[in-house]
Amino acid sequence: MKDIVRIGYLLILAATLLSCGQSEPDQTISPDTTSVDLILTNGKIITVDENFSIQNTVAVDGGRIVATGAESLLDKYQSELTVDLEGKTLMPGFIDSHTHIRGRPQRYIELSDVSSITEIQSLIRAKANELGEGEWVTGYGWSEDELIEGRRPIRQDLDEAAPNNPVTLTRAGGHSAVVSTLALTLAEITNSTPDPEGGVIERDQNGVATGIIRERQNIVGRLVPDSTYDELIASLEINLNALLSKGITSITDASKAPREYAMWEQLYETAALPLPRSAIQFQWFDPEAIAEVKSRVANGTDFLKIGPIKVFADGGFTGPAAYTLEPYVNQGDYRGYLNMPENDLIAHLNEIHDAGWQMGIHAIGDAAIVLVVNTLADALERNPREDHRHYLNHFSMRPPDLTMELMAEHDIHITQQPNFTYTLEGRYAANLDGWRLDHNNPLRSPMEHGVTVAISSDILPIGPMVGLYAAVTRKGMSGQVYGPDEIITIEEAIRAYTLTGAYLNFEEDVKGSLEPGKFADMIVLSDDILTIDPESIMDIEVEQTYINGKLVYKK
Incomplete structure (x- = not known):
């Protein structure tokens, strides 16, 4: 499997060089220049250094930035792998300092792109048919603001799609969920069940539960069978890898149990796909378990570490x-x-x-x-x-x-x-x-x-x-x-999404900007993010992503 991925990486690299108009690698290194692993030149390079300087060329060696500067850097550094950016914008990879990435089980349906309750029902119906009667269906990502019906789904909508399957679908953001009538029944929640502490069981004007539970949806979710380790770790790898296409090269995952850290460790040791760097936040439910993980992993690795403690x-x-x-x-x-x-x-x-x-x-x-x-x-x-x-x-x-x-x-x-x-x-x-x-x-x-x-x-x-x-x-x-x-300003926003994110994790000396000694975690954009009409910012695409100077994504 890893040989296949390695071949795929080489094909991506070859395609990138061809698309950037690079000539055959120069096999002759001048004695007056320093040999490095990678040079990217003829670009608009946003360094996010103290002065937010813009450069033309960046040299990378051993996975780290060696130098940034004018085109004259080509007189000082030489590489068999030189990429002509053809004027494109290159900047540090984004550091998402608060996100949630997890592996998903077979019973899960993704709802972040749905645009109607009818579409949600179709997904539920298909998943119920796949799993069979009585099996739980779970999902995440719906938002009433993006549904053409202009309302939240309620239990009757779920019942219509899968009357014989318990269903729980979490809203985007994770602070509420809609559950089916069968799910409420299995959880022994009735119209007279009192609200859980810190949460709300929503009811209509007649006092009948609508299926919406706010903040304490785990009173139903606790009944969902545990997922298998294999299905979770496999989908976690895919979900983490997908971040690279968005230009995200580092994340802080904002809530995991200490027992989950071992899965992330195994994934980072065995992954066939390239992954972003990750810091994992634990909640303070089991200080002894947190201390055990900390004593074992200490400061972690360049790719995986323990982050701050999460408190709600x-x-x-x-x-x-x-x-x-x-x-x-x-x-x-x-x-x-x-x-x-x-x-x-x-x-x-x-x-x-x-x-x-x-x-x-x-x-x-x-x-x-x-x-x-x-x-x-x-x-x-x-x-x-x-x-x-x-x-x-x-x-x-x-x-x-x-x-x-x-x-x-x-x-x-x-x-x-x-x-x-x-x-x-x-x-x-x-x-x-x-x-x-x-x-x-x-x-x-x-x-x-x-x-x-x-x-x-x-x-x-x-x-x-x-x-x-x-x-x-x-x-x-x-x-x-x-x-x-x-x-x-866009400059302030870029700094906040890169270097400041690194600062929050005590990593501003190793990432977040393109400065000598830092990781060569970089992205190439389709447009000039500094001069584009702000109304078009959401149309900007990430064309390439590099981690440690290695191409890990190409559009």
Whole structure:
């Protein structure tokens, strides 16, 4: 299998050289030049160094950047593998500092591209026929904002497609799910079942369960049979490899159990396909298990390591269950939920901080953000830690200025998803209004307060171009602009999606920019991302992806 992949890699490389117009490799190396493994030249090379300098040529050797500069570098370095970029833009690979990648079982259906409930029903019906009666059908990725019916699917829609199969389909974002009547029955959930702590079993005006469960959908999901190791690791390899076509060369996977790390280790040791670099976040459910993995793997490898500890402070807007300072629009006094009682959350954060771990904390609502920042500031004043790099995932509502000032003072960072402004526009419009709606997923304001802000995807969608587009336009799917005072420049957005993402994982010295000594993780784009009309950013394609100077994807 690996021989086949190796042959495939050579064919890709040959096609790339041909498409770039490269002549036959020069077998003669001048004694006045230094031989390197790879040179890419005649391009617009965005280095993302301190000055955001633009260069023409990059030299790579041993998987790392040797030099970037003008075309005159060709007088200093020579390679048997020299690629003419023909004016194309080359930049560091994207670093998605908050995403979720997993292996999927046979029972799973992918819903991220569906456009109607009818299409969802067709997929359910086909999967049920494939598996047989009584087998669970699972799926992920639907969003009512992208369905032509303009509503969420409910249990009756699932029942119509597969009346004899329990079905649970998670909404994009992971904060709610729709389940079938049979699934509710198997979980012993009735119309009179009380809401689980921190979650909601939605009911219609007559008090009948609709099949929508917010934040605590595992009260049904726990019944789904475990997937086999072989099917999970095989699909995990495919799903990780697929990121390379989007220009993503590094990720932080934002929630895994310590027991899952061994599967990732095996995959990175045996994979036939090229994979991006990964850092894995654990939740603090089993500190002893985390300590065991840490003692065994230490700082990991160049491709796989343990990341920060993940903490969920509140829910999300797809529920909605984000914890807000003021009530949601037209929902009485409802302000969402904390993921655990406030005192427990405060103790949880302090325990992890005192144990010496970095934290990446899910905080979406402004009340959750205020509480988490206050708790971290108190912990840091009580027990100072140099260069802790705690950060907030999401930061979806703009908190009071005082909170951002506190973040800057205590070096509490953010990994933000501006793509939410685009893909979750309907959820924000339904639940927020006025100033709160305009300033969803703020970027400029925390930056101006001195807060370090990275950009990531949280798989809504995974492709970085949506996040870059929303960051520089602040447009939702409808075309409406939200809070233009939160717009950042394309240069700031690129840095946030590359070098700052590396910084959050203490890796800014080895990746995130094209500077000497760093990994040669690079992508070639179809268009000039710095000068293209912002309205066309989402049309930009990744044409080539390199990791360690090796071509791992070609369009």
